[in-house]
Amino acid sequence: GQSAVHTVLMKPARERFKAKLRDFLPRMSRPRCTIFMSSRPVDWNTDPEIVLELLSEELALPLKWKESVEALSRVGLEDLFECGPSKELKAILKRIDADVWSRTCNVEV
Numbered sequence: 001g002q003s004a005v006h007t008v009l010m011k012p013a014r015e016r017f018k019a020k021l022r023d024f025l026p027r028m029s030r031p032r033c034t035i036f037m038s039s040r041p042v043d044w045n046t047d048p049e050i051v052l053e054l055l056s057e058e059l060a061l062p063l064k065w066k067e068s069v070e071a072l073s074r075v076g077l078e079d080l081f082e083c084g085p086s087k088e089l090k091a092i093l094k095r096i097d098a099d100v101w102s103r104t105c106n107v108e109v
Contacts (some may be wrong), residue, residue: 006038006061010060014060024052024094030046031045032052037055037068040054064087066096069097072096073097079103081107083107083108083109094100
């Protein structure tokens, strides 16, 4: 089925989501590596406040898997792990980059 996540329909929920994310802020550290979000990469050592802001923005932004995979490839992606019960990301990757797809592992959590 279709979902409103990652569409402008989620803008009203963004502030509530952001407030929930803030609950984690005291336990968050700066990233120790670059984080690749759908909208843009986030450099290591980024202030956790900025990471939370970007995460809340992602809720209402369209996914950019192709651009994300291309960015990962440019920095030398060796392996990709999809965590969760579905294999949707791996299926999307097959259409974007067969080489990355072949190096993607699914890990059920």
